Amino acid sequence: MKELQVELNNARSYPIYIGSGLLGQTALLNRHIRSKQVLIVSNDTVAPLYLSTLQTGLSDYQVETIVLPDGEQFKTLQYLEHIFDKLLSKKFSRNATLLALGGGVIGDMAGFAAACYQRGIAFIQIPTTLLAQVDSSVGGKTGVNHPLGKNMIGAFCQPQCVIADADVLDTLDDRQLSAGLAEVIKYGLIRDPDFFVWLETNMALLLQRDKQALAYAIERSCINKAEVVAEDEFETGVRATLNLGHTFGHAIETGTGYGHYLHGEAVAIGTCFAADLSRRLGWLSDADVSRIIAIFKAANLPVTPPAEMTVARYIDLMSVDKKNVDGKIRVILLETIGKALLPLNVELNKLQDTLLQYAA
Structure with missing residues (x-):
């Protein structure tokens, strides 16, 4: 495993972990999860492949999941509401942690939800596409699209860490x-x-x-x-x-x-x-x-x-x-x-x- 650091000269600095088999290494997550409340946000392409692996290592937590449809066309305020609905219905506190398990769309949406919910909660990027691993998961840009412009509604919200498991690319088309x-x-x-x-x-x-x-x-x-x-x-x-x-x-x-x-x-x-x-x-x-x-x-x-x-x-x-x-x-x-x-x-x-x- 390689570990890189995004040095922001403040408390927002965080590591990027790159390697194989990282989804099963619960110790990585334990370092960065703030409380027992964890919401995994994924999509209907990635969830059947990797959600259970991630959940298995989190048996000591209150884990909830939300699975959104896969695609850029669903990166909207309407679908963002589904994340807030889950957080509120399960009474998640501001110490909760979101886990973004998916590509750039899921990472952007989960990050934006984390930036907004109770004015900011923690989130972790677990990117499952090459594009997300090399770009969108790093840097803290989050948001959704509008019919008149892409990524025009959003916020800067740095993750607690990025976990880039190269093995998930085996199932990438x-x-x-x-x-x-x-x-x-x-x-x-x-x-x-x-x-x-x-x-x-x-x-x-x-x-x-x-x-x-x-x-x-x-x-x-x-x-x-x-x-x-x-x-x-x-x-x-x-x-x-x-x-x-x-x-x-x-x-x-x-x-x-x-x-x-x-x-x-x-x-x-x-x-x-x-x-x-x-x-x-x-x-x-x-x-x-x-x-x-x-x-x-x-x-x-x-x-x-x-x-x-x-x-x-x-x-x-x-x-x-x-x-x-x-x-x-x-x-x-x-x-x-x-x-x-x-x-x-x-x-x-x-x-x-x-x-x-x-x-x-």
Whole structure:
């Protein structure tokens, strides 16, 4: 087992545990559960696979469970209410602990519920997808979607710990595995050029689920995420670079209906948009853009956006983004492969040129 630390210079610092067979190691949970009241939040895909394993190690606790439907389209205030209903009906106190057993949707929703219930209770992230293990479970961003914008309703709420059990990836389908690789690739692009080269060389091993390669990719990604979060917990500066491709990607997710594209798929397409725009503004070369497109293709990710999305639709949806200031669209771009730029106001005509290359 590897243990990394998210150093926040305050009581919100916490460990990330990475290894195999961690779901059965109750001692890890015991270190971070605050009281005898535990609510496990999961979904109807993950619960049949791993809920009983988790419950077995918690026999000394008052354990309640709630199983939500699986999918981005259920990441809403309506379904968030079900978590509050369970907490209240079982008379959970403010010393209770939520366990988020699932992918990014479950982690975001359980974390947001923890941030809100009685003005804040503890929660633990137990991510079961590659994307959640390398990205969404680390950093304390929680929330739900709105029909007009993704992740626009939420709160910062750091977990007590993150337990990333690599064994659960054995049951992850190929599409979800590739979606997680989009966020892994992102770290190489924004701050870790040596990792990007490693990914170019080892992508086939990752798709084959080579244990050693996956373990290295998870650890290297978490190290990158932890360092950025430690430097900028509340996204006032460098943390925004973690959103490379996300402004475009969120527009695709919202515009096509939540759940049609997996988050990582939309981010892959969005990163290709960002690379094209970076080239148009004089930073990336043609060869750089070709490398970026090639690595997403190698990861079995889409690089061409939905044909039905118009330029006007992109602009409308991208105007609802947390990085925007005074109504101006700001995006993360690349100066080089391995170095991202902080959010930039982009001239509308340049943005439209990139969008016109693909959009209807």
